[in-house]
Amino acid sequence: MATKILGISGSLRKDSVNSKLIREAARLYGECEFLEADLNIPLYDGDLEDEHGLPDVVETLVSQIADAEAVIISTPEYNGGITGVLKNALDWVSRAKPSPWAGKPVAVMSAAAGRAGGVRAQTMLRTCMTPFSVRIAAAPEVGIASAGSEFDDEGRLVSERYQASVERLMQALKVEITG
Numbered sequence: 001m002a003t004k005i006l007g008i009s010g011s012l013r014k015d016s017v018n019s020k021l022i023r024e025a026a027r028l029y030g031e032c033e034f035l036e037a038d039l040n041i042p043l044y045d046g047d048l049e050d051e052h053g054l055p056d057v058v059e060t061l062v063s064q065i066a067d068a069e070a071v072i073i074s075t076p077e078y079n080g081g082i083t084g085v086l087k088n089a090l091d092w093v094s095r096a097k098p099s100p101w102a103g104k105p106v107a108v109m110s111a112a113a114g115r116a117g118g119v120r121a122q123t124m125l126r127t128c129m130t131p132f133s134v135r136i137a138a139a140p141e142v143g144i145a146s147a148g149s150e151f152d153d154e155g156r157l158v159s160e161r162y163q164a165s166v167e168r169l170m171q172a173l174k175v176e177i178t179g
Contacts, residue, residue, distance in 0.1 A: 003032045003177060006068035010075030010086035010121075012040055017111040017147035018074040020155040021166075025072050025109065027156070028163065029170040035068070037061055037089075044091040058092040065093065066100035070177050071134075072107045075125055077118035082125050090128055101132035105176035107169050109142035111150070117143025139172035140165060 007022035019036070026034040041057045042048065048055075054062070065071060075082045093100065108125055110118030119141050126136060142165045144150050150159055157163045 003029075004067060004069045005029065005032045005034050006037055006064050006071045007034060008037045008039065008071060008073045008086070008089070010039070010073070010083040010125075012085055016076075017144065017151060018076055020151045021074040021109060021111045021142075021144060021147075022072045023155055024151070024157055025074070025107065025166050025170060028167050029072075029173065035064060037064055039085050039089045041089060041092060044088055044095075049095060054092065054095060058089075058096075061089060062093055062096040062100050065104065068104070070105040070107070070173055072109070072173070073125065074109045074111060075118065075121045077110060077112045077114065077116070077121035080120045080124075082121045082128065086125070087128065094131070099132060101129075101134050104132075104134045105137060105173055106134045107137045107139075107173040109144075109166070109169060111144035111147035113146065113148060115145045117145035117147070119143040135176045137169060137172040137176050139169040142166055142169050 009016055009019040009022050011018045075086050108122050110122050112118035152158050
């Protein structure tokens with residue numbers, strides 16, 4: 001049976017390189033049932049939560065995380081950190097009880113226009129994931145620099161070096177899944 005993997009892109013852009021990267025990672029993972037999360041959710045507001053509970057779109061995300069055997073997260077780097085969109089989603093999901101994250105294998109990566117490929121955002125993302133007690137796949141960081149020119153028309157990585165890095169990260173994710 002195919003592994004269930006949820007992809008979370010920290011970008012809402014239609015042609016996001018981070019969305020391309022999670023899709024490419026799933027392809028390079030191999031046989032899997034891949035689903036992309038929708039982070040187009042309202043800003044976290046404790047009053048909204050108190051009055052209405054978790055919004056339906058957040059409940060859907062919580063269920064997707066819980067149902068996945070592993071999660072691949074890719075984030076752009078905005079001003080040295082993760083996007084507000086991604087942080088907002090993590091804040092909302094943190095309100096779910098029980099946590100869908102506990103013990104979940106997670107692969108972290110980034111794609112950005114800059115020459116560092118968003119690795120500072122990865123550091124922040126790892127910090128944000130710590131309270132959830134996830135199992136971050138240990139592999140070399142995957143940070144796609146000058147990302148706008150690193151994908152072909154089908155959304156595949158053009159650089160063998162980046163492709164090899166993503167493959168190594170997906171192998172590390174497989175190890176986390178199988179324990």
